[in-house]
Amino acid sequence: MRAVALLIALACTSEPIPADRAFGPAVPDLTAGSDATSRHAVTIHVPEGLGRVTFQAPDGAVHQVPCSTCHGPDGLAERAADPARPFHLGLTPLPAGVEPPSGALSRRLEHGQLQCAACHSSGDRDRLRLADGRELPFEDVVTLCAQCHGPQYRDYQRGSHGGMNGYWDLRRGPRTRNSCVDCHHPHAPAYRPVMPVFPPRDRWLDSSTKTETH
């Protein structure tokens, strides 16, 4: 799995622990000024197979290929555009009367009124495209989302959107952030309903907590 380092920092300095606190495992004294200590890295998770098309070859093998496999100067897509190809099916409208082949995913672009070119570079399909024409690798997808979703991106940067893993205290360990596309599919970003896990079971001796709290 690849990861993009947001903040690279030196290893944590270990500070002396006052003797009267030395009961448990060593903990640094955080009363010292915040700039006095170096911080661990925050990395943004990059989902497996990001920006690649997954398809099954006739022999059953599953392939994950970059866009340029077909969208190159000499690519398949450029040579013979076949609207019935399963991989983009549903994203692009089917010609009238054409039924999707069996096994094809039913996907539609459900992201405002956006067009493919709002996000994908037309010249180099292996790259994303910002509104000002600048291009980005797929790994930097958060920057793409950020340009249109300022409030969520601000919250994300401040840790109150998008969740995290690892350490709240970066002096003592690193942290991983989710990518926007870990939770929102870029083509249909609405968060999908899920089935809840872990129903509370009747606590066989404690009726007071059975259904309602009051």
Added chain:
Amino acid sequence: MDASRRTALKALGASLGVAGLARALQPLVDWTPATSMDELLQKHYKALTKEELAVILRRLEDEARDTYGVDVTIEDVRPTPGVEFGYALNLSICIGCRKCAEACHNENNHDRSTNNSYIRVLEMEKGSLDMGKGSVDYDGPVPAPGKFYMPVQCQQCRNPPCVSVCPVEATWQESDGVTVVDYNWCIGCRYCEAACPYHARRFNWKKPELGASEINPNQSYLSNRVRPQGVMEKCTFCLHRTRKGQLPACLEACPTGARVFGNLLDPSSEIRWVLENKRVFVLKEDLGTQPRFYYFFDE
């Protein structure tokens, strides 16, 4: 453990001295083989020296191995100077999937048969904030139309009613704001459970049922070690993790990113940003409990 034991102990201890007390209690020990003499005579957590505590931790580890057939590490993790924990939950984001409750169940070595967890997720009618109207046994898919979801766990109050009602000082607030229980001192009277306006405390009606492979072996004395029967337990913000700088298990498990945790004393922390930039509120503010657990909606 029952209420009379500690009471009897306390009264007797004053007049007999430790050796006499041990002899006087020998019959009682014989009746309850699960309770060792060492445990009966254990001092209050706060009165223990480092050496005494080390002995107790090793004893508890041995007991865990004997009872549950698994090697565990029980540490005593102390608060970090300059740290006071705060937690905030974004109700616009939470979808009620209960993954937090499940993670708590596993992290904190809860009894498997009851699905016990320190977190209850309330399904609430949009527009209402009345905890009493929330339902906990909803079924999916979530979020259901017209509903929102409010996970409730210990609010780590600055003014904890559960602490003041405890007759034996078995529960107290630590310097980082976490209210803890000395399970070996608790007499199981359940006053604290009744006093908590958030229904955040649980009573161990029976010895927790846990398979060896289900046990989280990274334990601490004041948090997730397997609790004895007959004592109170509660959320400790996963102090065995958070006092080492890690995030609580319920936060890491949240698939929606609704939870924010950090140090209230650090002006650059995520939790401080939320308090200063979102319109946060606390549950049952009128009671004056002053929770360190905050809720907010995105505007």
